[in-house]
Amino acid sequence: MSNSVPQPIPYFLMEKIRQGIIVGRYPPGSALREQALEAEYGTSRGPLREAMRLLQLRGLVLHEPRRGFRVREYSVELTQQIYRLRGLLERHAVEALAGKPLEPLLSELKQANDAMATHFAARQIEGYLEANIAFHDAIMRTADNEPLRKSIEPLNEMAQPIRFALLANRWGKSTAMDEHAQIIALLSKGKIEEAARSIEEHVVRNIAAASSLFPMQPTSTPAPAVERRPRRTPER
Template identity: 30%
Template sequence: MLYPRVNAMALPTAAPRPFIQQQNLVEQVADYLTQAIIQQHFLPGERLSEVQLSRDLGVSRAPVREAARLLESRGLLISKPRRGFFVRALNAVELEDVFDLRLCLERHAIHRLVERYTPDAQRALKQQVEVLCEAAASNDGTRRIEEDLQFHRLMLHYAGNERLLRAFDDLTHELRLCITLITKTHEAPDTIATSHFKLLDALDSGSPDACREAIDYHIGVARDFVVKGVGETGDSSDEDSADEDVLPR
């Protein structure tokens, strides 16, 4: 083992932090854990030992626990009392739900966006598609996904509802759980490109119906892609809790 301190960890896809101030330990540990989970250094369903993590990262257990709670709220971890934290494992149904919610959010967003489609937004989206195309041509699967998500983030952003954007961000955290499934099944670069250009065209047309059709198609493709990829791989999770359908308040 003997990992270095968190300061020295390599994060190729880390969030750009232009500010001078370094984040506190909690966020650093959270970022580290997020990356480790996404890159499958921790497998779905695996238990995370607090002492092990704190030893490896060279910090005490308090920041580790707080970071774990943060990731739990993001749906990346699940805590079982007195048992510890486990890496969340999405089964097929949960994955369907995630994409259904994504459809819900993006439909709404694109309708809001087409109402207030400024040149600024148009320019930014167009530019991001270009970045995405460039990424799609590369072999870096993770970057491809991130640029794709960033495009959708931009859409949500220019839709003008910050809370909607937050809901989307919460969702993407879970989406990244199965990111490796997507990166492995190498989607054709031009498919990605045309799929996004269709969205731009629909927005340019100004027709809400065209936008809805475009986003439905777009997300449908992504859904089929991931659901196909998951197949029999990542179901697991829990069969022991048989009292889940009582709808607690």
């Protein structure tokens, strides 16, 4: 019998809606209406609003006064900013591996890449993406840099819908496993600087393809016009 404690309801809801956002069930720009979500998940307003707040902290959801929550939209500029900054931070994480024992990390990286190959053969996009994330997370953990980790986590969350859509559109063209293998080979030889350059190139390689997925600038419905009454001149 399992002794695991169930997730609090807001975190359970957050994860369900998060997965829906990542796989495109709730597309960028779509409204996340409380009544519809309450009916869909059989929940009350309080836990749902807390789930939305958690998703907002992760960068996947935005809130507009008087209009509620909606899924984040991605412009070309924002997509490029996310990818370039991720590339720089990933490079810094690899540079931080200098002087650390790498054998446990290399084993983790190989396992993650093998898992990616298994999911790729089965055309399992979600499993493939999770294994891909595990590869990069292993490097970040070994780098053991808390400010760096806290900087890249929200970027990775914001990038998840883009990465899923990119895989769905270019499944047979993914070169991530080969690029991971190159990074593993460089690290196994102690070539930290070369591995650092390689991982930055790996992250930004698909920046043009990722940007083409969301060619329109984000749009938000303008707030309703407020009727302005003429100001009266005060009597003297």
